[in-house]
Amino acid sequence: MIISKQDFLDRAQLDRETLEVWIEEEWLVPGGAGTEPAFSEADVARAQLIRDLMQDLGVNDEGVGVILNLLDQVHGLRKALADLLASVREQSVPPRAGSSSGQDRNRE
Amino acid sequence: MRDPYEILGVASTASPEDIRKAYRRLAKKLHPDLNPGSKESEERFKEVSGAYGLLSDPDKRRQFDAGEIDASGAERPRQRFYKDFAAEAPAGHPYENRSGFADFAETDDVFAELFRRQAREARRARGPDLHYRLSIEFLDAVNGATKRLTLPDGGSLDVTIPSGIEAGQILRLRGKGAPSLGEGEAGDALVEISINPHRFFTRHGDDIHVDLPVTLAEAVLGSSVRAPTPTGPVNLTVPKGSNTGTVLRLKGKGVPRPGGHGDELVKLKVMLPPQPNAELESFLASWASGTSYDPRRDMQP
Numbered sequence: 166m167i168i169s170k171q172d173f174l175d176r177a178q179l180d181r182e183t184l185e186v187w188i189e190e191e192w193l194v195p196g197g198a199g200t201e202p203a204f205s206e207a208d209v210a211r212a213q214l215i216r217d218l219m220q221d222l223g224v225n226d227e228g229v230g231v232i233l234n235l236l237d238q239v240h241g242l243r244k245a246l247a248d249l250l251a252s253v254r255e256q257s258v259p260p261r262a263g264s265s266s267g268q269d270r271n272r273e
Numbered sequence: 274m275r276d277p278y279e280i281l282g283v284a285s286t287a288s289p290e291d292i293r294k295a296y297r298r299l300a301k302k303l304h305p306d307l308n309p310g311s312k313e314s315e316e317r318f319k320e321v322s323g324a325y326g327l328l329s330d331p332d333k334r335r336q337f338d339a340g341e342i343d344a345s346g347a348e349r350p351r352q353r354f355y356k357d358f359a360a361e362a363p364a365g366h367p368y369e370n371r372s373g374f375a376d377f378a379e380t381d382d383v384f385a386e387l388f389r390r391q392a393r394e395a396r397r398a399r400g401p402d403l404h405y406r407l408s409i410e411f412l413d414a415v416n417g418a419t420k421r422l423t424l425p426d427g428g429s430l431d432v433t434i435p436s437g438i439e440a441g442q443i444l445r446l447r448g449k450g451a452p453s454l455g456e457g458e459a460g461d462a463l464v465e466i467s468i469n470p471h472r473f474f475t476r477h478g479d480d481i482h483v484d485l486p487v488t489l490a491e492a493v494l495g496s497s498v499r500a501p502t503p504t505g506p507v508n509l510t511v512p513k514g515s516n517t518g519t520v521l522r523l524k525g526k527g528v529p530r531p532g533g534h535g536d537e538l539v540k541l542k543v544m545l546p547p548q549p550n551a552e553l554e555s556f557l558a559s560w561a562s563g564t565s566y567d568p569r570r571d572m573q574p
Binding site: 217222238239 | 300307357362
């Protein structure tokens with residue numbers, strides 16, 4: 166679902182100037198073509214995370230950028246690891262009976 | 274819920290500053306977005322932020338200390354965390370960052386192939402779908418039309434409304450959504466249709482209902498009147514002795530549907546002249562005395 170700029174500001178409890186800065190810093194990358202940005206639920210949650218970092222955890226502006234960058238890498242790695250595990254599971258033969266993997270079927 | 278002081282690990286005499294520090298220390302360790310794989314962190318963080326929510330508010334803290342409220346009222350329901358969205362995000366989303374392992378893809382073993390495939394998928398991912406709302410006139414919904422939708426960025430989109438569309442239906446315009454972030458196809462535009470009510474037509478399934486006013490003479494003596502339909506007025510024969518509430522069916526004048534049309538149901542409404550009419554009054558005075566018709570007979574208690 167696409168969230169308009171005004172709805173986004175309300176839901177993330179942000180003012181316009183702060184949002185401009187966050188977009189400028191690329192902490193938030195809204196979608197949408199042309200002049201009107203379009204936000205997603207993920208952007209709302211990400212804004213909440215940035216607020217947590219700055220307000221509750223006392224992270225300063227420079228720190229937020231570093232943390233987000235590392236977090237995005239963590240999620241990239243998590244995704245890669247999940248894909249890797251999935252493909253390893255597909256190819257490996259569980260030694261126990263009662264499995265339904267491809268190679269078990271070949272043996273029958 | 275446990276004692277909030279215990280959860281934060283502070284004494285019940287702790288200053289607001291101590292409480293804030295204790296919360297910060299725990300949140301740094303436990304924030305679910307900083308521990309995306311740990312269910313336990315998430316549970317504990319919820320507990321900790323609930324306790325902090327209670328103890329950081331001087332009023333609530335005083336009430337809690339006085340035993341007026343218990344700790345359960347302090348749990349603030351938190352919407353999902355960012356990590357939940359990151360886990361579901363499709364390949365090619367704007368926050369995707371592969372620099373943590375891009376070097377793995379440069380070797381030539383099976384794992385490298387996996388990473389390369391991932392990178393290709395990300396590049397080819399479709400752009401996101403964009404959602405719009407379009408409200409159209411009743412007759413355009415029945416008869417079909419082409420409407421121009423003005424987009425937030427100033428562009429426009431021609432939407433072909435198929436005849437017989439219903440309110441709440443969503444039209445998918447392939448490739449009219451946001452462009453792909455890589456080399457993939459653009460997403461789709463999804464247009465939700467709402468239909469403005471008509472001055473006198475209403476729709477029930479494929480049938481159209483309309484109340485048609487007729488004069489007393491047209492109803493009593495029968496007549497041919499012009500009746501509006503979505504495709505223009507037609508002649509309608511009002512049979513002799515018609516009444517308010519008499520329903521006449523105009524076959525095939527309703528909403529188009531596969532293999533035909535619904536009907537239009539015309540409900541007659543007998544209307545007296547707006548001005549008092551001396552002739553009518555004197556006629557009715559002499560006529561009514563000779564009849565014993567009681568339209569309220571069924572309503573006697």
